[in-house]
Amino acid sequence: MLHDSPKFYPGGDRAIEVEIGDGMDFTVNFIVHRLVAAVREAGIAAIEDIIPELASFQVNYDPDRMTYEDLTAEIGRIHAAVGSGVQGSLPSRLISIPVAYFDPQTTKCIDDYCGTYPEKQPDPELVCAANDLPDRASLMRRHSQTEYWVAALGFWPGLCSLLPLDPQARIVAPKYNPPRTWTPKGAVAIGGALTCIYPDRTPGGYQLIGHTPAPIYDGTQRLFDFRDSPALFKAGDRVRFVPVTLEEYAHVEANVAEGTFRHDIVDYQVFAVDRYLEWSAARSGKAK
Amino acid sequence: MTTAQITVLKPGLETTVQELPGRIGYLGQGFPISGPFDARSFRLANLLVGNRRDTAALECQFLGPKLRFESAGLIAITGADMRPKLDDTPIPMWTTIAIAAGQTLELSAALTGARSYIAVSGGIATPPVLGSRAVFHMAGVGGSALKRDDVLQLGESDAGGTILHVAQERRPMMAANGIWQIEALAGPNDDWLDPASVDTFFAAEWKVQAKSNRTGIRLTGPEFAFSARALDKDDAHGSHPSNIIDHGYPLGAVNLAGQTPIILVFDSPSTGGFINPFTVASAALWKLGQARPGETLRFCRIDRDQAARLRAEFNAMSSPEVLDRV
Numbered sequence: 001m002l003h004d005s006p007k008f009y010p011g012g013d014r015a016i017e018v019e020i021g022d023g024m025d026f027t028v029n030f031i032v033h034r035l036v037a038a039v040r041e042a043g044i045a046a047i048e049d050i051i052p053e054l055a056s057f058q059v060n061y062d063p064d065r066m067t068y069e070d071l072t073a074e075i076g077r078i079h080a081a082v083g084s085g086v087q088g089s090l091p092s093r094l095i096s097i098p099v100a101y102f103d104p105q106t107t108k109c110i111d112d113y114c115g116t117y118p119e120k121q122p123d124p125e126l127v128c129a130a131n132d133l134p135d136r137a138s139l140m141r142r143h144s145q146t147e148y149w150v151a152a153l154g155f156w157p158g159l160c161s162l163l164p165l166d167p168q169a170r171i172v173a174p175k176y177n178p179p180r181t182w183t184p185k186g187a188v189a190i191g192g193a194l195t196c197i198y199p200d201r202t203p204g205g206y207q208l209i210g211h212t213p214a215p216i217y218d219g220t221q222r223l224f225d226f227r228d229s230p231a232l233f234k235a236g237d238r239v240r241f242v243p244v245t246l247e248e249y250a251h252v253e254a255n256v257a258e259g260t261f262r263h264d265i266v267d268y269q270v271f272a273v274d275r276y277l278e279w280s281a282a283r284s285g286k287a288k
Numbered sequence: 289m290t291t292a293q294i295t296v297l298k299p300g301l302e303t304t305v306q307e308l309p310g311r312i313g314y315l316g317q318g319f320p321i322s323g324p325f326d327a328r329s330f331r332l333a334n335l336l337v338g339n340r341r342d343t344a345a346l347e348c349q350f351l352g353p354k355l356r357f358e359s360a361g362l363i364a365i366t367g368a369d370m371r372p373k374l375d376d377t378p379i380p381m382w383t384t385i386a387i388a389a390g391q392t393l394e395l396s397a398a399l400t401g402a403r404s405y406i407a408v409s410g411g412i413a414t415p416p417v418l419g420s421r422a423v424f425h426m427a428g429v430g431g432s433a434l435k436r437d438d439v440l441q442l443g444e445s446d447a448g449g450t451i452l453h454v455a456q457e458r459r460p461m462m463a464a465n466g467i468w469q470i471e472a473l474a475g476p477n478d479d480w481l482d483p484a485s486v487d488t489f490f491a492a493e494w495k496v497q498a499k500s501n502r503t504g505i506r507l508t509g510p511e512f513a514f515s516a517r518a519l520d521k522d523d524a525h526g527s528h529p530s531n532i533i534d535h536g537y538p539l540g541a542v543n544l545a546g547q548t549p550i551i552l553v554f555d556s557p558s559t560g561g562f563i564n565p566f567t568v569a570s571a572a573l574w575k576l577g578q579a580r581p582g583e584t585l586r587f588c589r590i591d592r593d594q595a596a597r598l599r600a601e602f603n604a605m606s607s608p609e610v611l612d613r614v
Contacts, residue, residue, distance in 0.1 A: 012567030012569060013592055013595035013596065014538070015538035015567070022521075048313075049313050056536070058315075063596060063599075153317050154318045156318050156557065158317065174527065229418075230429075231319075
């Protein structure tokens with residue numbers, strides 16, 4: 001699953017895809033982020049931007065400053081120096097996101113799609129069936145029992161891909177086919193083995209299970225937590241979903257409207273990767 | 289003295305402020321690069337008014353705006369032919385035009401090409417967002433498309449008032465007979481296609497769909513067949529042969545979602561879960577900014593050395609040497 005050394009694929013004359021593994025799990029993604037950090041640290045002047053993704057990263061570069069051959073060789077050397085061992089600790093914020101599961105906005109969006117495609121099973125029931133969960137309450141419990149790892153950001157400003165850290169909380173779901181034309185801003189949804197939160201009203205393909213009134217993207221940077229960036233999450237953050245009632249939902253919504261809303265962010269935490277992997281292995285063992 | 293500004297009388301179809309090199313360094317948070325779709329015409333417009341070639345200017349799409357200039361200055365219009373008029377009198381494109389305070393510029397629908405550029409001496413001085421004035425209209429990053437009664441502030445100009453001109457033969461050539469030749473490279477995911485489909489891509493004619501814009505150019509053409517890598521893969525990639533574990537999307541990538549190729553351009557998603565078998569050469573991207581729905585794209589396969597020569601040529605053709613004094 002993890003390649004011995006990175007595989008390089010040219011994306012035209014100004015981008016390189018660097019593939020670390022062929023699969024999607026925490027270890028592969030962690031190595032992606034560590035290698036990206038090391039490449040950034042190396043301060044290669046020709047590199048214009050880097051997109052860390054789940055099992056790969058993209059390097060955008062100026063080919064008139066450094067050739068494809070030289071740059072891939074350099075990244076290969078950095079990889080060899082960093083290695084594929086998974087240990088150590090890194091700073092990792094823990095952000096709590098209030099979620100109203102199966103709320104009226106989510107239901108309305110699902111009904112809208114099912115009106116056009118009547119053969120589509122409503123999202124919560126489809127996800128329950130795909131994961132042997134008896135009912136919506138057990139889906140909510142499983143989804144909110146774990147911390148999630150912000151594995152990547154992309155597709156749309158602030159859109160995050162979240163991997164559950166507790167192996168017993170794994171939930172999988174197929175994506176919509178065809179995709180939805182609209183998704184409510186703040187929708188919480190599952191596709192493949194990932195959860196995402198929609199930062200804005202956009203098309204989408206993940207199965208909807210709930211909705212958060214707490215913005216994860218603020219283009220105007222009006223709210224306190226967005227003073228440095230319009231996007232809330234950074235790769236390597238952790239997220240926990242906190243089920244809330246519609247009353248609490250309305251309270252948060254009012255604070256957002258007033259401009260006084262502050263996210264619940266614990267930013268003094270350190271994430272011990274090797275201890276996490278030990279715990280995760282023990283949890284997986286128990287699940288079997 | 290009042291600050292120089294422009295008042296928007298009619299916004300046009302989707303007129304935006306753009307700047308080069310675009311919003312660099314934020315792809316990892318999901319922000320596209322943005323910037324002008326036809327950087328060659330954009331740069332020439334700036335050079336004609338005495339600006340640095342990468343200065344913020346207006347990009348007009350398919351139907352141009354009507355603007356009132358509240359102060360005297362220099363303007364230039366390049367790109368698609370939108371038959372510009374100054375106070376109802378037709379004016380030439382590809383040349384420096386001196387305007388007086390209170391004059392009105394109106395652009396119509398594009399006759400050839402899709403995007404025109406209006407540069408103003410001093411440049412457009414909207415506040416930069418994440419380091420750039422380039423507008424990503426769909427998400428409202430850096431502002432959005434012009435609206436009626438908007439007022440745009442202009443920057444300080446030290447232009448001397450020299451009247452310049454781009455000769456016909458040095459302007460970007462719009463497609464003859466609606467057929468564009470687009471230079472492209474194989475990869476990053478050409479190995480997910482059957483080799484015969486790779487050849488088909490470079491041999492076929494591809495029609496630009498009406499649903500094309502700054503977030504993607506959708507194409508209609510032959511169907512693709514997939515290779516073993518696409519058909520027999522780890523479940524994490526997804527169920528369709530064109531699905532791949534979410535990865536970065538290069539600018540200019542030919543993204544294959546199911547059977548519809550979409551060329552990813554300046555406001556396209558930064559990442560996603562579909563393969564990119566081919567990528568348009570960076571120096572050929574400007575042509576996609578001028579290709580109109582219904583026109584035809586033919587892809588010509590080049591390698592990295594040829595792409596480097598195209599970049600050098602593109603750079604030379606958007607440099608001050610291209611301009612003549614009138």
